Amino acid sequence: QKEVEQDPGPLSVPEGAIVSLNCTYSNSAFQYFMWYRQYSRKGPELLMYTYSSGNKEDGRFTAQVDKSSKYISLFIRDSQPSDSATYLCAMSGSTNAGKSTFGDGTTLTVKP
């Protein structure tokens, strides 16, 4: 079993749709949860960072963490064509010196 599971998609939605992206994980030591956006052949761009369980909202983006279920989500409201990218979840624990474990990434296309 992979430490972090993420459905690679691809996911295609019409402009304006609400997008839901998800990851599950198996390592209960993970406490820090990140979502990155990556355009082709570019570096990951941090979108959201959450510590432990709960919700965090930033503009059109909402991150949710449910540690009891080992499940995290990223919601994108009013999706735009510019949101088309690969979305990576990443996680780390407090004792592993900053090592983040990434999911495989979900490729999202938002069609005008």
Next chain:
Amino acid sequence: EPEVTQTPSHQVTQMGQEVILRCVPISNHLYFYWYRQILGQKVEFLVSFYNNEISEKSEIFDDQFSVERPDGSNFTLKIRSTKLEDSAMYFCASGTGLGTEAFFGQGTRLTVV
């Protein structure tokens, strides 16, 4: 806005040669990382560096690899005797503390021929 910068953006090298990938982390960050991403695969952790020493490394980071912070601003990854399978995007990242968010550079695409 502060950013992590990496040079070169693309490096082509012959198998068996040594390469040095360079990074300038964000200036007030204390933790530095190298990750790699083989084409079509996920981002993989290589090494973390704090207080002038390696704090953690993955099984990928074997004796072929080394890191160094030669001065107050640069952070380098050296790959000795490159192999074809070292071809990948190499990302440098930096952060302010353990478990905090890491900010990534745009990467160096290494092609070993």
